[in-house]
Amino acid sequence: MYTVSIDVGGTDIKYALFSEDAEIIEQSKVPTPYSKEKFKELIVSIVRSFEENYSLEGLGLSLPGYINSETGFAERGGALTFLDYTNIVDLLQEELSLPIFIENDANCAALAESGFGHAVGVSDFLLLTVGTGIGGALYLDNKLYTGGQFKAGELGKMRINYSTHPNSTLHEFAAMPPLIRNFKALNLPNTPEMVTGEYIFEQAEHNEEVEQLIIDWVDTLCIGIFNMAVTLNPQKILIGGGVSANPKYLPLINERMKKVFEWDDFEVPIVACKFYNAAGIVGAYNLVREGLRH
Numbered sequence: 545m546y547t548v549s550i551d552v553g554g555t556d557i558k559y560a561l562f563s564e565d566a567e568i569i570e571q572s573k574v575p576t577p578y579s580k581e582k583f584k585e586l587i588v589s590i591v592r593s594f595e596e597n598y599s600l601e602g603l604g605l606s607l608p609g610y611i612n613s614e615t616g617f618a619e620r621g622g623a624l625t626f627l628d629y630t631n632i633v634d635l636l637q638e639e640l641s642l643p644i645f646i647e648n649d650a651n652c653a654a655l656a657e658s659g660f661g662h663a664v665g666v667s668d669f670l671l672l673t674v675g676t677g678i679g680g681a682l683y684l685d686n687k688l689y690t691g692g693q694f695k696a697g698e699l700g701k702m703r704i705n706y707s708t709h710p711n712s713t714l715h716e717f718a719a720m721p722p723l724i725r726n727f728k729a730l731n732l733p734n735t736p737e738m739v740t741g742e743y744i745f746e747q748a749e750h751n752e753e754v755e756q757l758i759i760d761w762v763d764t765l766c767i768g769i770f771n772m773a774v775t776l777n778p779q780k781i782l783i784g785g786g787v788s789a790n791p792k793y794l795p796l797i798n799e800r801m802k803k804v805f806e807w808d809d810f811e812v813p814i815v816a817c818k819f820y821n822a823a824g825i826v827g828a829y830n831l832v833r834e835g836l837r838h
Contacts, residue, residue: 545601547832548591551649551824552576552583552607554623558821559590561598562829566660570594571825580626580635588639602643602836604828605632606652612694613647619694622649645828645835650697651688652827653784653817654681659830661782661818668778671817672699672769674785677715682776702768718765720787726757741787759800762793766800773810784817 546569551558553576560571577583591603608622616633633644647655654671657663663671667686673679678700682689690696700715709716716722720741727744728735730753736743748755769781787793794816801807801814819826 602832606824656827
């Protein structure tokens with residue numbers, strides 16, 4: 545029996561066929577369509593193309609937004625606003641008969657790490673993703689904690705500097721856009737029009753002002769990490785998102801955490817996620833595996 549795993553993003557839909565042994569048999573990606581009907585048509589066509597040659601036991605879907613994993617209802621579809629207030633499972637089961645499991649994308653990243661990554665055997669961990677925004681997932685007592693409204697883990701919503709910026713969240717201080725914006729404000733010569741996090745880290749190697757900019761940026765994230773750690777006391781904290789692949793990012797976080805008052809009382813390992821762009825499809829596969837088991 546095989547599993548179809550689909551990671552729906554704002555730009556692309558990545559999909560894969562997994563064997564029972566968690567091996568990827570086939571994988572590809574297509575541009576994300578921006579209408580409900582075209583979305584349904586695409587997902588159905590992907591599943592049916594695999595059904596022609598394989599016996600399928602389930603479909604796993606990773607999506608942005610507020611997702612009720614028990615019913616399949618998306619209160620919000622994140623960047624996929626056409627899926628707001630849509631029961632996605634019901635929508636797809638108009639055409640498909642196989643079991644469908646659905647979960648928020650950050651939660652799927654946590655399932656990828658708990659099943660096959662750097663949280664195997666860890667009963668309590670936090671996962672934090674740093675990209676266009678700050679995403680998060682809570683894995684507690686050997687299972688995802690999704691909260692009473694399936695909105696737990698929205699760590700980017702934390703108010704991190706209330707005295708001076710009462711309405712600004714961790715998104716506005718510690719995601720990639722504020723780092724890029726503050727770097728551009730330095731007006732350094734020969735700055736390209738398209739600035740990436742990797743480029744900024746390269747400039748920091750020979751520019752103390754840029755180096756301090758990165759330190760200040762990381763320090764704000766460290767306060768958020770500390771707040772999470774003292775609230776939930778996890779065994780481990782995982783950091784994902786594209787910047788986590790930078791070899792200087794995680795060492796800097798661990799170095800700056802030592803400057804946070806009382807971190808020594810709550811210190812736990814902070815490590816990079818194993819899965820980057822594949823987190824969604826691996827997590828969606830594990831979602832099906834766990835769902836069929838219960």
